[in-house]
Amino acid sequence: MTGIDPFSGFGLGLRRDHYQDFVTGAVPVDFVEIISENYMVDGGRPLATLDRVRSKLPVIMHGVSMSIGSAGGLDTEYLTRLKQLAERLEPLWISDHLCWTRTSAHNSHDLLPLPYTAEALELVCDNIDHAQNFLGRAMLFENPSSYLTFPEDEMAEWEFLSEMARRTGCYLLLDVNNIYVSAQNHGFSADDYLAGIPAGRVRQIHLAGHTPGQEPDNILIDTHDREVCDEVWQLYAKACALLGPVATMIERDDAIPPLPELLAELDHAREIALEAQPMVAA
Amino acid sequence: MSTLAACQADFMAQVLEDGRPLPNGWTPRHAAGLAIYRNAYRARLVDALRDTYERTARWVGEDAFCAAAAHHIIQTPPNSWTLDHVAEGFVEVLEQLFANDPEVAELAWLEWAMHRAFVAADVVPLDAARFAAASADFEEEDWGSLKLKFLPSVHLRDMGNDVAELWSALDSDDFTAQNYVLPEPTPMLAWREGLRPTFMSLTKSEGQALGLMLDGVCYGAMVECLANAIGEEEAVMQAGAMLGRWLGNGLIAGLN
Numbered sequence: 318m319t320g321i322d323p324f325s326g327f328g329l330g331l332r333r334d335h336y337q338d339f340v341t342g343a344v345p346v347d348f349v350e351i352i353s354e355n356y357m358v359d360g361g362r363p364l365a366t367l368d369r370v371r372s373k374l375p376v377i378m379h380g381v382s383m384s385i386g387s388a389g390g391l392d393t394e395y396l397t398r399l400k401q402l403a404e405r406l407e408p409l410w411i412s413d414h415l416c417w418t419r420t421s422a423h424n425s426h427d428l429l430p431l432p433y434t435a436e437a438l439e440l441v442c443d444n445i446d447h448a449q450n451f452l453g454r455a456m457l458f459e460n461p462s463s464y465l466t467f468p469e470d471e472m473a474e475w476e477f478l479s480e481m482a483r484r485t486g487c488y489l490l491l492d493v494n495n496i497y498v499s500a501q502n503h504g505f506s507a508d509d510y511l512a513g514i515p516a517g518r519v520r521q522i523h524l525a526g527h528t529p530g531q532e533p534d535n536i537l538i539d540t541h542d543r544e545v546c547d548e549v550w551q552l553y554a555k556a557c558a559l560l561g562p563v564a565t566m567i568e569r570d571d572a573i574p575p576l577p578e579l580l581a582e583l584d585h586a587r588e589i590a591l592e593a594q595p596m597v598a599a
Numbered sequence: 600m601s602t603l604a605a606c607q608a609d610f611m612a613q614v615l616e617d618g619r620p621l622p623n624g625w626t627p628r629h630a631a632g633l634a635i636y637r638n639a640y641r642a643r644l645v646d647a648l649r650d651t652y653e654r655t656a657r658w659v660g661e662d663a664f665c666a667a668a669a670h671h672i673i674q675t676p677p678n679s680w681t682l683d684h685v686a687e688g689f690v691e692v693l694e695q696l697f698a699n700d701p702e703v704a705e706l707a708w709l710e711w712a713m714h715r716a717f718v719a720a721d722v723v724p725l726d727a728a729r730f731a732a733a734s735a736d737f738e739e740e741d742w743g744s745l746k747l748k749f750l751p752s753v754h755l756r757d758m759g760n761d762v763a764e765l766w767s768a769l770d771s772d773d774f775t776a777q778n779y780v781l782p783e784p785t786p787m788l789a790w791r792e793g794l795r796p797t798f799m800s801l802t803k804s805e806g807q808a809l810g811l812m813l814d815g816v817c818y819g820a821m822v823e824c825l826a827n828a829i830g831e832e833e834a835v836m837q838a839g840a841m842l843g844r845w846l847g848n849g850l851i852a853g854l855n
Contacts, residue, residue, distance in 0.1 A: 358718035361717050363717075364721075387607070388604035388606075395680040420604075420607055422676075423615065424678055425677075534628065
């Protein structure tokens, strides 16, 4: 499997609210990330718009429905559609989440958590091998945010991700907000998480906002509906110092503001990354 | 079944069903986490339905729409990778739930047809010049056996209500409920012009003719059917005019 070369730029998710900005203007980003499934359609305006954006900017395909952790294996029709889109777009890379979304009977359309067991690791690795062979390329998988852990867990999430990347040759999409959310929800150290990730396998970083927890459980929820909070920016600075230049993007899926607000947030990410990088050189 | 498969089957059942006993070893903290997944599942599906059936939601009101959406989700939990499929079958659910208000399902049908047209495959329609070239050497029997291939975005149905008027009214912030019942059922055509989904009402005879051709009936049989109602000479003239309109509106993809 051919590796994925590093690409260090700053980008945004391509959302319908900003189509016109991207089609008619010169938006100061290095790439856009799409939700793959939104464009896995037969035709029409979504694909036509995406083609126009693609003619200007590199595209990353980020999926939510591969269900790489499904015990029943992967959906061939889904993979076929995904591959067709990849052939059309020639993306920088294709990513999805370390999670499962479906059983043979139902699809939750939500990123459901996996138990971190040796059995799940083996299954996930088999599924990743299948997906990467089918698509003919290495993929990135994103650490999820989660709201519960399983009594059966045998390893930490970062240990699972490390071993998964080692066995399959896949790369990692590090969602810094998800690390923060899960660390708060499950009581582990976000610093330990960062230290435990194989830095050389990380090709992209996501930054997003979350909804604060409410009494009595105080569970943070990964809602992508607001700006990145200070604690996540601090964690991002640590990640930059640890990883060096990595493609970074702001991920907003709800309560989407005008584009200038997201670009200002992205500028803040640039500043933090720039400040953090001398620490790598030192 | 593997341990993981059993775990996922149980977890999915927990997400789909309220009040299911928690798995062994789960605590109230697990229940709180599970509740977030359960709420997210329902909210996402209702949002997907509202996104597709935005005008229907406005017409029936938020509470009634959410109740209908919940009914649909419980009755038909999604099993496809695409959220688009969640909207399938919702028109039929609305037909049952709003049996005394048929404009609800009719409006929903139009929204679903427009949504499907929006993402239908890109096909360059046959224009009049290409059709003329393709049919230049037609003998009479060729016309009789002619079948048409339509764009995948073309959808047709009879409406008992003036859904076109209702659609426009719902674009306004201050629409008022009124009676939209038509004197007689009227065919409604939805399709995509270029990248823009659109719709129009047809006459009864044109709707009947188009319906026959969409069902794969040949041109000659369609003309015969028209002739039964309006006579042969008039039927030939009207069928020709209809064919010209279908070409002009970009409904026809090719000849079969």
